[in-house]
Amino acid sequence: MKRPTIADVARRAGVSKGAVSYALNGQPGVSEATRQRILTIATEIGFSPSSAARALSAATAGAVGLALCRPARTLGVEPFFMALISGVEAELSARSYALTLQVVTDHDAEIAVYRRWWGERRVDGVLVCDLRSQDRRIPALEQLQLPAVVIGGPGGTGALASLWSDDAAALTEAVEYLVALGHRRIARVGGLPDLRHTEIRTEAFTAVCRRLGLADAVTVSSDYTGEEGGRATRRLLSSAQRPTAVIYDNDVMAVAGLSVAQEMGLTVPTDLSIVAWDDSPLCRLVHPPLTALGRDIAAYGAHAARHLLAVIGGEPAGRVEDETPHLTPRGSTAPPRER
Amino acid sequence: MKRPTIADVARRAGVSKGAVSYALNGQPGVSEATRQRILTIATEIGFSPSSAARALSAATAGAVGLALCRPARTLGVEPFFMALISGVEAELSARSYALTLQVVTDHDAEIAVYRRWWGERRVDGVLVCDLRSQDRRIPALEQLQLPAVVIGGPGGTGALASLWSDDAAALTEAVEYLVALGHRRIARVGGLPDLRHTEIRTEAFTAVCRRLGLADAVTVSSDYTGEEGGRATRRLLSSAQRPTAVIYDNDVMAVAGLSVAQEMGLTVPTDLSIVAWDDSPLCRLVHPPLTALGRDIAAYGAHAARHLLAVIGGEPAGRVEDETPHLTPRGSTAPPRER
DNA sequence: GACGTTGACTGAACCGGATAAGCTGAGCCA
DNA sequence: TGGCTCAGCTTATCCGGTTCAGTCAACGTC
Numbered sequence A, B: 001m002k003r004p005t006i007a008d009v010a011r012r013a014g015v016s017k018g019a020v021s022y023a024l025n026g027q028p029g030v031s032e033a034t035r036q037r038i039l040t041i042a043t044e045i046g047f048s049p050s051s052a053a054r055a056l057s058a059a060t061a062g063a064v065g066l067a068l069c070r071p072a073r074t075l076g077v078e079p080f081f082m083a084l085i086s087g088v089e090a091e092l093s094a095r096s097y098a099l100t101l102q103v104v105t106d107h108d109a110e111i112a113v114y115r116r117w118w119g120e121r122r123v124d125g126v127l128v129c130d131l132r133s134q135d136r137r138i139p140a141l142e143q144l145q146l147p148a149v150v151i152g153g154p155g156g157t158g159a160l161a162s163l164w165s166d167d168a169a170a171l172t173e174a175v176e177y178l179v180a181l182g183h184r185r186i187a188r189v190g191g192l193p194d195l196r197h198t199e200i201r202t203e204a205f206t207a208v209c210r211r212l213g214l215a216d217a218v219t220v221s222s223d224y225t226g227e228e229g230g231r232a233t234r235r236l237l238s239s240a241q242r243p244t245a246v247i248y249d250n251d252v253m254a255v256a257g258l259s260v261a262q263e264m265g266l267t268v269p270t271d272l273s274i275v276a277w278d279d280s281p282l283c284r285l286v287h288p289p290l291t292a293l294g295r296d297i298a299a300y301g302a303h304a305a306r307h308l309l310a311v312i313g314g315e316p317a318g319r320v321e322d323e324t325p326h327l328t329p330r331g332s333t334a335p336p337r338e339r
Numbered sequence C: 001g002a003c004g005t006t007g008a009c010t011g012a013a014c015c016g017g018a019t020a021a022g023c024t025g026a027g028c029c030a
Numbered sequence D: 001t002g003g004c005t006c007a008g009c010t011t012a013t014c015c016g017g018t019t020c021a022g023t024c025a026a027c028g029t030c
Helices: A006-015 A017-024 A032-044 A051-058 A072-077 A080-094 A109-120 A139-142 A167-181 A196-211 A226-238 A251-263 A281-285 A295-312 B008-015 B017-024 B032-044 B053-060 B071-079 B079-092 B107-120 B139-146 B167-181 B197-212 B226-238 B251-263 B281-285 B297-312
Strands: A063-069 A100-105 A125-128 A148-151 A161-164 A186-190 A245-248 A273-277 A291-294 A319-321 A327-329 B063-069 B097-104 B125-128 B148-151 B161-164 B186-189 B245-248 B273-277 B291-294 B317-321 B326-328
Touching: A006 A017, A006 A032, A006 A186, A017 A032, A063 A080, A063 A109, A063 A295, A072 B079, A072 B281, A080 A100, A080 A295, A080 B071, A080 B079, A080 B097, A100 A109, A100 B079, A109 A139, A125 A139, A125 A295, A148 A295, A148 B226, A161 A295, A167 A186, A167 A196, A167 A245, A167 A273, A167 A327, A186 A196, A186 A226, A226 A245, A226 A251, A226 B281, A245 A251, A251 A273, A251 A281, A251 B281, A281 B071, A281 B226, A281 B251, B008 B017, B008 B032, B017 B032, B063 B079, B063 B107, B063 B297, B071 B281, B079 B097, B079 B297, B097 B107, B107 B139, B125 B139, B125 B297, B139 B291, B148 B297, B161 B297, B167 B186, B167 B197, B167 B245, B167 B273, B167 B291, B167 B326, B186 B197, B186 B226, B245 B251, B251 B273, B251 B281
Parallel strands: A063 A100, A063 A125, A125 A148, A148 A161, A161 A319, A186 A245, A245 A273, A273 A291, B063 B097, B063 B125, B125 B148, B148 B161, B161 B317, B186 B245, B245 B273, B273 B291
Antiparallel strands: A100 B097, A291 A327, B291 B326
16 A cells, blocks of 8 residues: 655645645645645645645654653552653644654663754754752753753753752641641651652651641652652651551552551551542552542643643743642541550 | 855865765765864764754655543553653654654544645654554555554554554463452453453453453453543442452552552452553552553553554564563452451 | 735755766876 | 776755745726
């Protein structure tokens, strides 16, 4: 089966290639009658313009890049990325953009990918995930002048466009809720400590605990895996003054923490309250279902994609705020048992 | 920052564009000295050939397509796809191929995507997931003559290349193991019934149960979500002659099933043994950790990608068998309690 | 009726590579 | 010394679109 080209359409319509191009792209320069005739013929023979040819002459790739910089191990378990990707993709394909995905191992590799994509003109822009403090990718992208939207912040995104959510507010809400229930010893199992949003959450946690007069508000660092989450929980629950509530920086660690608590003979929520970040189906899978700080991650991805397309379209690189994660109370939180 | 082109390299090296092209692609026609000089200059100015120009003249896109046809809801939770993608991607990027991803809602949309990709010459081949019985995508791809590897089977893949694993053997191993432990009433919570691999597993389950003389070997259909998995479990465990062991077609449903069992006051594994399909970190997250039928999914993806690149390279469209999933016994299986 | 003006279209250049075909000079042999 | 071969290049063409500079007929206008 031969792929039809613009020349095939032109021949059948009895016009030049140029006329077909004008007609298909809604440009002036062809009569309405001719445009309709050309459109009909194009549909008839199933013509779709070669992305390569178009990219070459129009200097636009029609694609957006996403490099994921996490070990394959963590990538799989967290529902976050898949949800984000499906949201991004939905928005892109609605505007006939393709999504090009690459998994990398570290930031150097990621920067090399950006540089290659830029040189190959393979993408018109990129989405940047997992912002770190002092992130080397930011100046690299600025130098390349490759349109980009950083998913993260606020702050640390240089001159690049960004999409952020108010994690500090969300975390504060969760702590205030636990305190309202009567908790005084609240711990937190945080994500990778050099991620910008971990930093922000940790600062917010410290601040709200000080404000509410909670003495030993401890944050344990982790790496988002269930193993680490479980280990951290075991350590916290083995301490002399064990916390009555724990906030986890993702759903996977929260589920692991729940298992550890139950394994240690504690009843959730009476002995221990648990709050998860990222409200995925995972949180509703376990018993009791987990109270979670959630938001529509697919919508977040779609929002990021929309913002990136705007930046690619030449709009200024703004810092856009997305919905603040909100608390969904479920069975894993309750007033602490009197001791 | 201007992107260097082949002409820039040629100018600096004092040779023609053609010579540069020969040098960079390892073709004969340039002396070794000149080749080295050109390579050095290319590296120096950070030249990478425009993918569009290369695609246009070489009639190859340098990209592979993957269309995921599942509701965003299920996509996120199952670690399977993310693991598969990261495996595929690792293999592709090692051979400098890009991965283009699209999420679709049904097979008609998916076929339309294939047709568009084909017309736009956007991909050199595609990976097809979630094979169904009487899958309309197969004849569509055959007609387009778009290189493809179907991840699934055996059988039902037409003339297309495929990569399959012996799910029947794996399921048989799991049932035999449970019977060896002393179980006589084994149920199964299957995946979407029109998926080919569900069909294969169901047939294998029925066959091995008949062979071993297990009377009421029931399979309940489901949709891979935790909700459905939990509901199915509740139904099974409420029946008069409730099973002493349940095999789930994925990890998410197994975890949900475990929660339901515990919620109903049953102890796993003494009251109920649980076997999960897809051994992801999820299975080790819960308590007790789940006995699972697992395999290296990333390697599966890498294998599929390798096979696809071979088919794109002109090799015959073979049906390749991947590793058979194997049973990893953990805490969720034990001899049934005497009653 | 000569002179713009406009709409509808054509022809050709161009994007940046790959590649077939042509050219050139060195080396070799008769 | 002329002819031949062949490595090592150059030149030109092509891929399939977009786009700009023309062309040309129809129309209005004074």
